[in-house]
Amino acid sequence: MPEGTVLTIPIATIHHDKEIWGEDANEFKPTRFENGVTRSGKHPNALLSFSSGPRSCIGQNFAMIEAKAVIPVILQRFSFSLSPKYVHAPMDVITLRPKFGLPMILKSLEM
Numbered sequence: 001m002p003e004g005t006v007l008t009i010p011i012a013t014i015h016h017d018k019e020i021w022g023e024d025a026n027e028f029k030p031t032r033f034e035n036g037v038t039r040s041g042k043h044p045n046a047l048l049s050f051s052s053g054p055r056s057c058i059g060q061n062f063a064m065i066e067a068k069a070v071i072p073v074i075l076q077r078f079s080f081s082l083s084p085k086y087v088h089a090p091m092d093v094i095t096l097r098p099k100f101g102l103p104m105i106l107k108s109l110e111m
């Protein structure tokens, strides 16, 4: 690579590659990861949510612990459904995110 070359890795595209993830690559399938991230795809570094190597995300462990601590507490207290205002427009800016946000309707599960 010539010095100064900007290299963009299409993470979202790689995460939907059927050669790596199989025919069900586009399905939400958490059981892919039941034997660990390195065995989820055909290549041990196939999952690039936090990138890989010396410039990978320094917040990775924090983000995972935060998600595991906070998401179960929220799910115990509320049910979720997608708001009719949601517009499906995935946007790939390093990570994949909804361009116009993700409006949700929350209902308390506490009686």
Ligand code: HEM
Pocket (backbone or CB within 6 Å): 048, 049, 050, 051, 054, 055, 056, 057, 058, 059, 060, 062, 063, 094, 095
């Ligand atoms: C689910 C949450 C997160 C995701 C998916 C994520 C994803 C990523 C990715 C893909 C990169 C590499 C970007 C590149 O190659 O140019 C990155 C870098 C980085 N992330 Fe995260 N991140 C998350 C949370 C966090 C948190 C919570 C922090 C800080 C507390 C953080 C701090 C950083 C920093 C400082 C870098 C740059 C590292 C470097 O260039 O050496 N991230 N992140």
